[in-house]
Amino acid sequence: MSQSTYNPFDMEVHPPRLYPAYKSTVLRAPTQPLVLLKQSLAELSGPVFGDYNLGEFDHDLTKNSIKNGEPLGERIVVHGTVFNENGQPIPHTLIEIWQANSCGRYVHKVDQHDAPLDPNFLGAGHCMTDANGNYKFYTIKPGAYPWGNHYNAWRPNHIHFSLFGVNITNRLVTQMYFPGDPLLEHDPIFLAVPPKGRDLLISKFDLGATEPDFALGYRFDFVLRGHSATPFEKL
């Protein structure tokens, strides 16, 4: 038998809690040092979503909320593999995504940006990784949009991702960006990530995943916290 301990967040790549250029962190980031917790069964377990019956089009945002036609914008395929730091793929784990439409407008009721909504695009989807840790979504490339952080602030094109992994230490919410986006170097949310981590948030154009006459492909892999197995009993 062995007991696994999951590695801590790697702060060489994760953003700090307080990053004043992203103004909302100033009143919302914890100020006291975190209390180190020995991982117990509560931390070394997590919800399993394997039993959920996903709908046929839950992974296809170009089809999952059609009302009277096709959603507008550039169709894309986003795919990749979920690994842990040890390089092991993570099968059958839930991935949820949400995003703005091609005009940079979110369906969310508090989004006040006056770009048009698309009646045929909700912008939410989910899927499970397969037995080899792979996932695939079809969607519409999201547009950039303005936000109130500072004068003339615009978010780069991005898709929000939520992942569970194998236990609650693995929980990850992040954003996937697109290669060559000129807004990245002006975005404090992206720039809060230390330089060493930034490329890890930018998807790669993938001609192999591009579907002829249909959609451009992008690859985006995830790496969740891994473990060091400590044998405490000889087999």
Next chain:
Amino acid sequence: MLKQTPSQTVGPYFAYGLTPEQYLYDYKSLAQNDLVTSDEEHIVILGRVFDGEENVIPDAMLEIWDNQNNLFGRFGTGTEKDKSFVFKTKKPLSMEGNAPFLSVILFMRGQLIHSYTRIYFSDEVKNATDEVLSRIDNARRETLIAQKKENYYLFDIYMQGDKETVFFDI
């Protein structure tokens, strides 16, 4: 070793993706805040999340995890009149002689990486000898303990200030 994928904020617009039914969007929710069937014995936990100026945060999302009962809940703070969160769940069980607790994962705009905390319960005698609680200064220990009221437990979360909740590095 591969490098971990960096965290980014959940942002203000998660509701139609992560908590759609709660916010009345036409999409299926994979997790809810009511984790029991109507006739099961249960508890109700509610509270609000406050920022560094003690303003109520109306766009946070909490997840709770109870490994022994295998219950996972999720709720956003944007739909109740007073911007509280509410969970209806089973009372967790004591593990290895320690006090019972729920694990909490907290997300919000303005958090670049999520926060972990725990909900303990004020009517548990085992709090006094709990391995985790007993390592925390008296002054801050109370921030982890939901206060029993007539028919619910109150658990407010403070991100900063004198009442700042204890957050864990797990």
